[in-house]
Amino acid sequence: MSTDNSSPVRTRFAPSPTGLLHIGGVRTALFSWLIARQSGGQFILRIEDTDRERYDADAEASIMESLRWLGLDWDEGPDIGGPHAPYTQSERLELYQQAAKDLIASGHAYEDDTTPEELEELRAAQKAAGKPPGYDNRGRYKTKEEIEASRAAGKPIVVRFKIPDLGKLKFKDAVLDEMEFDLSLLQDFVILKSDGYPTYHLAHIVDDHHMKISHVVRGPEWIPSAPRHVLIHQALGWDLPEYVHVPLILGKDKAKLSKRHGAASATEYRDEGFLSEAVFNFLALLGWSPGDDTEVMERAEIVERFSIDRILQSPSVFDSEKLLWLNGIHIRQMAVDQLLDRVLPVLEAPESEGGLPDSVSRPLDRDYVASLLPLVQERLKTLNEITDSLKFFFIDDIDLDVEALPGRKSDPETAARSLEESLALLKEAEPFEPEHLEAEFRALAEKLGVKPGPLFTPIRVAVTGSTMAPPLFDTIVGIGRDRCIARLESAIEKLRASS
RNA sequence: GCCCCGUUAGUGUAGUGGCCUAACACGUCUCCCUUUCAAGGAGAAGAUCACCGGUUCGAAUCCGGUACGGGGUACCA
Numbered sequence: 326m327s328t329d330n331s332s333p334v335r336t337r338f339a340p341s342p343t344g345l346l347h348i349g350g351v352r353t354a355l356f357s358w359l360i361a362r363q364s365g366g367q368f369i370l371r372i373e374d375t376d377r378e379r380y381d382a383d384a385e386a387s388i389m390e391s392l393r394w395l396g397l398d399w400d401e402g403p404d405i406g407g408p409h410a411p412y413t414q415s416e417r418l419e420l421y422q423q424a425a426k427d428l429i430a431s432g433h434a435y436e437d438d439t440t441p442e443e444l445e446e447l448r449a450a451q452k453a454a455g456k457p458p459g460y461d462n463r464g465r466y467k468t469k470e471e472i473e474a475s476r477a478a479g480k481p482i483v484v485r486f487k488i489p490d491l492g493k494l495k496f497k498d499a500v501l502d503e504m505e506f507d508l509s510l511l512q513d514f515v516i517l518k519s520d521g522y523p524t525y526h527l528a529h530i531v532d533d534h535h536m537k538i539s540h541v542v543r544g545p546e547w548i549p550s551a552p553r554h555v556l557i558h559q560a561l562g563w564d565l566p567e568y569v570h571v572p573l574i575l576g577k578d579k580a581k582l583s584k585r586h587g588a589a590s591a592t593e594y595r596d597e598g599f600l601s602e603a604v605f606n607f608l609a610l611l612g613w614s615p616g617d618d619t620e621v622m623e624r625a626e627i628v629e630r631f632s633i634d635r636i637l638q639s640p641s642v643f644d645s646e647k648l649l650w651l652n653g654i655h656i657r658q659m660a661v662d663q664l665l666d667r668v669l670p671v672l673e674a675p676e677s678e679g680g681l682p683d684s685v686s687r688p689l690d691r692d693y694v695a696s697l698l699p700l701v702q703e704r705l706k707t708l709n710e711i712t713d714s715l716k717f718f719f720i721d722d723i724d725l726d727v728e729a730l731p732g733r734k735s736d737p738e739t740a741a742r743s744l745e746e747s748l749a750l751l752k753e754a755e756p757f758e759p760e761h762l763e764a765e766f767r768a769l770a771e772k773l774g775v776k777p778g779p780l781f782t783p784i785r786v787a788v789t790g791s792t793m794a795p796p797l798f799d800t801i802v803g804i805g806r807d808r809c810i811a812r813l814e815s816a817i818e819k820l821r822a823s824s
Numbered sequence: 825g826c827c828c829c830g831u832u833a834g835u836g837u838a839g840u841g842g843c844c845u846a847a848c849a850c851g852u853c854u855c856c857c858u859u860u861c862a863a864g865g866a867g868a869a870g871a872u873c874a875c876c877g878g879u880u881c882g883a884a885u886c887c888g889g890u891a892c893g894g895g896g897u898a899c900c901a
Binding site for chain 1: 825826827828829830831834835836837838847848849850851858859860861862863864893894895896897898899900901
């Protein structure tokens with residue numbers, strides 16, 4: 326029953342390939358990975374594809390992609406093999422069938438020929454009688470001969486585990502602590518389906534045992550069936566692993582997270598410009614905390630500080646606002662050249678995929694982009710915002726909103742005059758550096774008898790096409806003198822034409 | 825229906841019997857900084873600790889019940 330403390334920590338993530346890896350699944354994987362890494366143990370990836378109905382051939386690859394993106398690397402898995410290969414359940418069928426045979430031999434399980442139709446009838450009858458639906462254990466009383474006759478007749482045969490008459494069953498969960506279940510409430514359940522595939526209940530236990538898994542980390546939906554799993558272990562004479570049932574993640578409306586809540590899979594967050602560091606950090610803080618006020622952490626720090634005892638039992642709501650904030654923090658903490666590597670692919674992507682206009686030739690000049698990055702780094706909340714924030718440095722024809730040109734505190738006529746003065750100054754200004762330009766333009770504002778704001782706004786709009794931009798003079802220098810001159814001229818022209 | 829789990833500001837968390845007239849963070853609002861937008865700084869509002877009862881000199885913390893939310897009750901995982 327007890328876990329040998331000296332045995333190495335081995336955890337696993339065992340998704341079924343039925344679709345995209347949901348953010349809740351990612352968090353389960355993260356905790357599982359964290360437990361392994363935290364103690365220098367191993368993390369195993371296993372594919373549980375025993376449901377042939379819901380199997381999705383593309384799911385496995387996308388699940389791996391999500392895990393890799395988050396940096397949840399595995400030491401053994403279907404793609405890299407390992408000492409307990411194969412790591413895909415459909416390739417391990419003999420193991421489960423053998424276990425089922427053993428359980429039958431030891432009297433812990435039996436073959437059952439009850440058909441799905443009969444089960445349906447049974448449940449309908451129970452429902453009609455106002456009783457809770459469930460299997461009535463009728464297979465226990467069938468003779469070998471009956472089963473053989475059914476088999477010969479081509480009826481489907483399953484193997485069921487026999488719930489022992491043991492009263493209450495107690496076991497320990499690392500998060501929920503002592504658990505107690507009344508076995509009389511359970512019915513004999515299927516461990517081997519009629520197609521020869523095991524159910525989850527049998528398969529995961531056989532695999533976890535052979536793969537020497539020390540901690541079974543999984544979602545809370547498994548809590549009710551945990552006693553079955555304990556029973557199977559006992560029947561097989563195997564030690565129990567440590568159970569770690571992690572809490573649920575809910576959507577904004579407190580319902581189970583689903584597609585309705587926006588991004589559902591991990592890779593969608595990647596595609597929206599989130600840093601895997603930030604998602605990692607954020608997810609770790611859902612249902613766990615280091616115990617003090619620390620929130621912003623790098624992977625290594627989380628690995629070091631993680632502990633099972635501090636995993637919460639209560640579900641938490643996924644707050645994308647806070648993720649956004651955290652993403653901004655992680656972006657700001659990044660060194661420029663590091664950020665450059667993240668941001669370049671976004672800028673260079675096709676326009677239709679959020680990159681710069683296709684008219685801008687690729688590859689971009691790394692040094693030029695690097696020189697612009699400090700201007701926008703602290704303004705970014707996601708990587709994807711880089712395109713809009715840097716766009717006007719690359720394109721020739723900016724979209725100019727004539728209405729916006731004067732700003733709120735001026736009028737077209739004044740703006741036009743200001744821009745003409747500015748244009749003259751811009752042509753002459755030497756050296757062409759932010760500090761110097763600022764000094765010159767402040768002097769100009771004084772000369773014109775206006776505050777800097779009303780002067781700078783038209784220039785900003787003329788040069789960037791937007792009322793919101795990085796500091797003006799850094800921006801002007803970044804764009805370059807000639808292009809700024811051209812943009813000012815064009816702005817003046819448009820102002821005159823509209824008035 | 826039955827079984828299981830949960831319940832601290834809108835959200836994530838801290839708190840494990842007295843330091844709690846409940847802390848931190850996100851979000852919201854105000855102000856400062858400032859050429860815009862951010863970032864940063866300073867503040868504010870926001871929680872009868874789900875409710876009721878019990879134990880105790882003392883309870884967010886322990887116990888019981890209720891309510892609400894969620895999960896399970898499959899030849900799905």
